[in-house]
Every structure is written in C-alpha cells, then in structure tokens.
Amino acid sequence: MSKWLSMFLCVFASLMVMFVAQGCKRNSNAMITLAGSTAFQPFAEKLAEKYMETNKDVRINVQGGGSAVGVQSALSGAANIGMADLLKLPPDASALTSTTVAKDGIAIVVHPGNPIRELTSSQAHDVFAGKIVDWKELGGADAPIHVISREEGSGTRRSFDTLVLGGEKLTPNALFQNSNGTIREAVANDGQAIGYVSIGLVNDKVKAVSLNGVAPSNENVKKGVYPLSRPVFFLTKGEPTAGTKKFIDYVLSEDSQKLLEKEGLIAAK
Amino acid sequence: MRISPKITERIAKLFLWSAAIFTIGALIFVIGFVLAGGLTHISWSFLTEPILDMGREGGILPAIVGTIFMVFVAVGIAAPLGVASAIYLAEYTREGKVTQAIRFGINCLAGVPSIIFGLFGFILFVVMLGFGWSILSGGLSLAAMILPTIIRTAEEALRAVPASYRDVAASLGATRWQVVTKSVLPYALPGILTGVILGIGRSIEETAVVIFTAGSAVQMPTSIFDSARTMAVHFYILAREGISNDMAYATAAVLICTILIINVSAYTMMHRLTKGRRS
Amino acid sequence: MDKFISRLLFLAACSSTAILALIALFIFKEGVPIMAKTGLGHFIFGREWFPLSGQFGIYAFIIGSLWVTFGALIFGVPLGVSCAIFLAEFAPRKWVGILKPAIELLAGIPSVVYGFLGVMWLAPLIRNHLGGPGLSILAASIVLAIMILPTIVSVSIDAIQAVPKNYKEGSLALGATTWQSTWRVILPAAKSGILAGVILGMGRAVGETMAVIMISGNATTIPHSPLDSVRTLTANIAIEMGYAIGDHREALFATGVVLFFFIMILNTVALRFARRKF
Numbered sequence: 001m002s003k004w005l006s007m008f009l010c011v012f013a014s015l016m017v018m019f020v021a022q023g024c025k026r027n028s029n030a031m032i033t034l035a036g037s038t039a040f041q042p043f044a045e046k047l048a049e050k051y052m053e054t055n056k057d058v059r060i061n062v063q064g065g066g067s068a069v070g071v072q073s074a075l076s077g078a079a080n081i082g083m084a085d086l087l088k089l090p091p092d093a094s095a096l097t098s099t100t101v102a103k104d105g106i107a108i109v110v111h112p113g114n115p116i117r118e119l120t121s122s123q124a125h126d127v128f129a130g131k132i133v134d135w136k137e138l139g140g141a142d143a144p145i146h147v148i149s150r151e152e153g154s155g156t157r158r159s160f161d162t163l164v165l166g167g168e169k170l171t172p173n174a175l176f177q178n179s180n181g182t183i184r185e186a187v188a189n190d191g192q193a194i195g196y197v198s199i200g201l202v203n204d205k206v207k208a209v210s211l212n213g214v215a216p217s218n219e220n221v222k223k224g225v226y227p228l229s230r231p232v233f234f235l236t237k238g239e240p241t242a243g244t245k246k247f248i249d250y251v252l253s254e255d256s257q258k259l260l261e262k263e264g265l266i267a268a269k
Numbered sequence: 270m271r272i273s274p275k276i277t278e279r280i281a282k283l284f285l286w287s288a289a290i291f292t293i294g295a296l297i298f299v300i301g302f303v304l305a306g307g308l309t310h311i312s313w314s315f316l317t318e319p320i321l322d323m324g325r326e327g328g329i330l331p332a333i334v335g336t337i338f339m340v341f342v343a344v345g346i347a348a349p350l351g352v353a354s355a356i357y358l359a360e361y362t363r364e365g366k367v368t369q370a371i372r373f374g375i376n377c378l379a380g381v382p383s384i385i386f387g388l389f390g391f392i393l394f395v396v397m398l399g400f401g402w403s404i405l406s407g408g409l410s411l412a413a414m415i416l417p418t419i420i421r422t423a424e425e426a427l428r429a430v431p432a433s434y435r436d437v438a439a440s441l442g443a444t445r446w447q448v449v450t451k452s453v454l455p456y457a458l459p460g461i462l463t464g465v466i467l468g469i470g471r472s473i474e475e476t477a478v479v480i481f482t483a484g485s486a487v488q489m490p491t492s493i494f495d496s497a498r499t500m501a502v503h504f505y506i507l508a509r510e511g512i513s514n515d516m517a518y519a520t521a522a523v524l525i526c527t528i529l530i531i532n533v534s535a536y537t538m539m540h541r542l543t544k545g546r547r548s
Numbered sequence: 549m550d551k552f553i554s555r556l557l558f559l560a561a562c563s564s565t566a567i568l569a570l571i572a573l574f575i576f577k578e579g580v581p582i583m584a585k586t587g588l589g590h591f592i593f594g595r596e597w598f599p600l601s602g603q604f605g606i607y608a609f610i611i612g613s614l615w616v617t618f619g620a621l622i623f624g625v626p627l628g629v630s631c632a633i634f635l636a637e638f639a640p641r642k643w644v645g646i647l648k649p650a651i652e653l654l655a656g657i658p659s660v661v662y663g664f665l666g667v668m669w670l671a672p673l674i675r676n677h678l679g680g681p682g683l684s685i686l687a688a689s690i691v692l693a694i695m696i697l698p699t700i701v702s703v704s705i706d707a708i709q710a711v712p713k714n715y716k717e718g719s720l721a722l723g724a725t726t727w728q729s730t731w732r733v734i735l736p737a738a739k740s741g742i743l744a745g746v747i748l749g750m751g752r753a754v755g756e757t758m759a760v761i762m763i764s765g766n767a768t769t770i771p772h773s774p775l776d777s778v779r780t781l782t783a784n785i786a787i788e789m790g791y792a793i794g795d796h797r798e799a800l801f802a803t804g805v806v807l808f809f810f811i812m813i814l815n816t817v818a819l820r821f822a823r824r825k826f
Binding site: 038065066067068069071086090091092146151152153154155169172173174175176177178182185186189190 | 598599600663664667668671672675681682683761762765766767768769777779786787788789790791792793794796797
C-alpha cells in the first residue's frame, strides 16, 4: 500500500511543482482586471465571457468584494476597472474617471400572500420611516410590518433613502440583509415582511408592489414614470490602457447594452 | 437525599442519548437539505465543464480545481507550521509565562472573524506583497485562519501521550528530537489528524477570506498565481445574487462529496500508518 | 543539532502570536483614529449607528455579540460535550469510527448554507410558534451551536479517548457505574482537551459572519429578549464593509478593535474557568 501512497504523493508533488512553475513564467499577455460591485459582477462576467470569444488574446478577470473594494482597487492599481454601484461617488474617487455602464431599477417587494399590491409614495415613506407599523393601517392583515432593508452605504440603500425616505431616517426597528438574494429570501419566507430588491431579481417567490399606480418594470424606469433606480459605474484611474478602453467601449456598445437589458438591467443611456 | 447510582446512570444515559440523537439529527438534516436540493442537478458534464453564463449553465470544474489547490496550499502551510508549534509547546518547554502567553495568543487568533482575515490578507498578500488575487494569497490567509485549530489539537494530542513513552526512549540515549519523532509523534497522529481535518473543513467552506484574497474568477486556474473560485464562493455568489438556486445547491452537494472523499482518504491513510501501533 | 531544531520550533510557535500581532496592528492602525475622533465613551456606549450621518455608537452590537455568543455556547457546549461522552464511552465501539467522521463533515458545510437553512426553515418556525420577527438571537444561537458542534465533539472525543484505560478499569473495579467513572474520573482527566475544543468552538462562534448576518436580522437596536433581532460586532463589520469608505470604513475597523478586546476578555474568562478545580 505504501508503494501506491508514495507514487500518488510523487505524482501530486510534481503536479504542484508544475503548477507553481507555470505561474513563475507567466506571460503578461493582455489581462484586464475588474473588481468591485458584487451585484454587477455576474453581468461583468457574462460580458467578459462574450468579449473573450472574439478577442482570444485577452484575459479578463472579474472580482467582487463590494463597491468600496472597487474604488480602492481602481485607486491602488490592483484593478484596471473598478465597478461601483453607489448613488454618488466618495470624495477620494474624485481622482477617478467614472463611466455609467448600466442602470438598475429597484422594486419594493412583499410576500406573495400579502393582499397589498400597491403603495403611494407617502405610504412607502411612512412604512420605511416607521410611522406606519401595522399592515392593517394599509388595509391588510392585522400584523406588525417587518421592514427589511439593505445596509448603509450600499448603492441600492442610498437610492432608496434619497428617493423614498427623502432624507428622513429609516425606522430603528428595521432588519437588514446585505444582498439582493438574501432580502428576496427573507421576504419570501415572512408573510409580514416588506423589502426592496433589483427589478431584475423579482421572481414568483416575492411580489413587487406598484408605486403611485406605476408598476415596477424596466420599461417604466426608462420612460421616466417609475422613479426608483441607481446607476452602475466603471471607474478608471487616469488614462485607461488601450485594452481597457476597448473593453469599456464594448460594454457600452449596443449589443452589450441589449444583453444587459435581457438580463434584467437597464441600458445606460 | 441520595439517589442510587443506578438511577443516575439511567438518567445520564437518557440525557446523553438525546444529545447524540439531536446532533446526528442536525447532521442528517443539514446534509439532507443540501443533497435534496442539489443531487439531481449533478451530472458528468456538471463536474467537467467550465462555468458559463454567470453560472447558470455549464459546470463547475474550475471551482473544483480551485478548491482542491487552495486547500492543499492552506493545509500544506498550516499543518507543518502548526505541528511544529505544538511540538515546541508540548515537548520543548516547561509550562510557564511564555507558553501561556503563546497559548493565549493562539486562542485569541481562533476568535478573529473571517472577514478580518479577508481584509488582512487583501492588504498584506494581494496589495502589499503583490501576489494579487491568487490561490497563493488565499491559501496563505486560510493557513493563518486554521493554524490555531491545528496547533491546539496537536498540542493536546502530544500531551496525551504517556510520559513513560518519552522516558523509555530517553533512557536509551535518544535526543529530544528523536524521542519526539519516534516515540511520541506516531501515537499523537490520530489527534493531530482531527485538527487537520477540522482545518480542511474550514478551508473548504470559508467564503469571506477567499473572496477578498483569491478573488472569484470564473476561469480555470492554471497556476498558483491565478485567481480562482472555490465551490463555497461559487455557491455564495449564485445564492446571494439570486442567479440560480439549482446550480448553487448542486455545487454545495459536490462540495460535501469532496469533503467526504478527502476526510475518508485522510482517515484511511492514517489507519494504515498507525497499524499495529494502537496502544 | 538539537539546539537548532529547538530554535526552529520556537520560531514556529511564535508564528501564530506574530500573525495575531500583525492583525492587531492592522486593525488598530485603521480603527483607533476614528475612536479618538468620536470619543471612546461615545463609541462604546453610544446607541445610534447611522454611519453616513457620522453617528458611530456600537453599544447595541456589543450587547448583541454577548447574547449571541453566550446563546451559542449554552446550546453548543452541553450538546457537544454530551455527544462526545456518548460516542466515546457509552456507544458501541464501531459507532465512533463512523459517526466522528460524519460529524466532522458538518465542519465543511459553507456558512451560507446554514444561513439559508435558518432563513428558510428556522426563522419561520420561531416566528410562527414563539413570535417576533424570527430572524433573532435565538435563531442565530441555534445555528451557531450546530456550526461549532463538529469542533467541540471531535476534540472532546479525542480528549476522552486519550485518558489511559486503567483509569476507567480501576474505577469500575472499585464498583463504580460507567457514568460515575465517566463523571468523576475520566472527564476531569480529559478536562484540558475538552476545554481546548470548547475554546476553539467559542472562537468560531464569535468569528462567524455569513450565517449570523443572514439569520440574526441585524437590527441596530438593543435587544430585550431572545426573540429580538440583533446585530453582532462581527456582522456589523461584514455587512457594511463592502461599501464603506472614509470615516465609515474606519468606524468598522474600530468595531474590529472592540471585537479584539471582546475576544481577549472571553479567553481570559475561559482561562479562569479552566483553573478552577472540578
């Protein structure tokens, strides 16, 4: 048995050596690194996948970490492009050039079994500010409202605060989740919950409510009749390299924007 | 009021049986939850194809490869370092202020949150040392994280070896190192293995550290300096951004099978190595 | 030669303390300035956490961490140690060989999976039968307890099995029952190993981020009952770090500084507890 064991270890050791050696003589053929927004990361990966099909000599690396990591990586040079979905960029990002590459609509969601299907702006404001605390005040069941929000700092949260709360503070009794998927899951499993997610992520596990009679859809955002949306930025430091610029142009091209719309985002223009 | 020992024994047994049943029950429930959601979506193509279309299609081969190499780097660094530390603490020093301080440090390191390891690894390995988002950065950060577990379990395992074993070897003229390697270490191996297995488990399931240091590239890693995704990270991204629950749970199911294979192999190897040495 | 090895091993042993020192340096460097700016008292005892308006008070999170950590230990330690005692002393010999590796399998399940299990199954259960939002201290404690079980069970089994057989044989020969032998002879002998497992489990409970974020609700208010939603220090750092810049980011590192002291105090208390004679 120990003969097999030593053989296995030898093979594995040589594989590891090759693995490491490969890395040492890595050629720097064009590599573009993107880092930042975890919400946009899957879309960036999809675009990168398509881009690399026609540009075989380029390797695109997409990382996550959050919009703050996006800003930091762009500033420190760890990434060629920082992805950020903040509503407004922070002061240290003023050294960076920002390009809007997409917009993301925000829908207010409740449990599918909840009879409420629409809210007015002032109702939405009062619910999230903690002034309305029971569903019966809205014509629903006699049960307390569980408000679920995104964390402070997130682009979605900032947009929501500005557009729905208008500067007033979120109710201190709010619960928080830190991603679209987990808010959706939390609302889907709680009949008394209300939260907000990207329009592209609404599925039959949750119900999106209309705001002032307008249904939350990407078309309505584009038409300008549905107000809740936030931009997604590509941040670059100084002059982008030729390869980087080519990729950014590709992302802004009509085909790519159509692809993003198909996946649930909204075109930048 | 004296309760007869037989009755205490019965009550104790009842309590212990319930504890065991609950623990095993939790185990079955959690694993069942994952396998139920994921097993049906596993196929040969799932295991061998690259990640496509944000993870909604294709397979998870890059993630499997990334996971295996990341774990090997992490354990490859942490195990020797950890066992060496444990040998020092258990065999080479007397119990005193220095060892207590070192042990306190180890216990505190065990409590540092994974996100701090992730940020620390990002600043130190990715940015300052210039390794970039890579399996190397990820492995180093994971190694730092699992080090306390390996050291503490190894130290306890070494201490558990009876003093007489050391005395016999020493009386035959062996140096300290010979005593350790020939008379103590072989008997402490099972305990050390527990620590290594717990460390492997932790490395495989860790997400925050890996995302910040090894990144989450979808391509197949071809070198230790490449960014790579582990299965845990893949699951995390798929589930968190609501991309595909089916693929997410399928990934988790493969992950559980991977740990099972690694653990079983480790235990089998150890049984063969310590055959005939069981006291 | 032996001296050389001895030096080498000493260096290895210092490695973890060195890593801890580096991490401490890293956190303190980023976090202390904002603590000075806000004022230490305000930071630790302040109840308002609105980072974007410059309000940094983490008292609620300190309380949250205390509740959740102790909850996890109260559920996890008795359960884990009992299970270990059962497998090592009372169960048929063959069972340990299969069940210990099986329980160690639990150690590899991603925390996010536990989080989802909590949100989809445990939180609704608590909400419907006990009240409250479901995403609560209770939910977090239960899930954390299950997450630290593998560590506590595995290490405790090793500790109990390492006790020399003649201890038990001597005790039984004197007429004690298996339980009496276990409780009075074997457990005290295995104390140090079991404690190592418990401390490792405690460390895991304090440091767990993902699962806790998903099931504790992350409310920024001080909890008054186990059914209330709560935010732990660790969750506070992780939940907002992805988007935090400037003062906000420094405040999160400052939370890390407090967490650091929290861990050290917990470990000191554990050490005191260990020294007591049982």
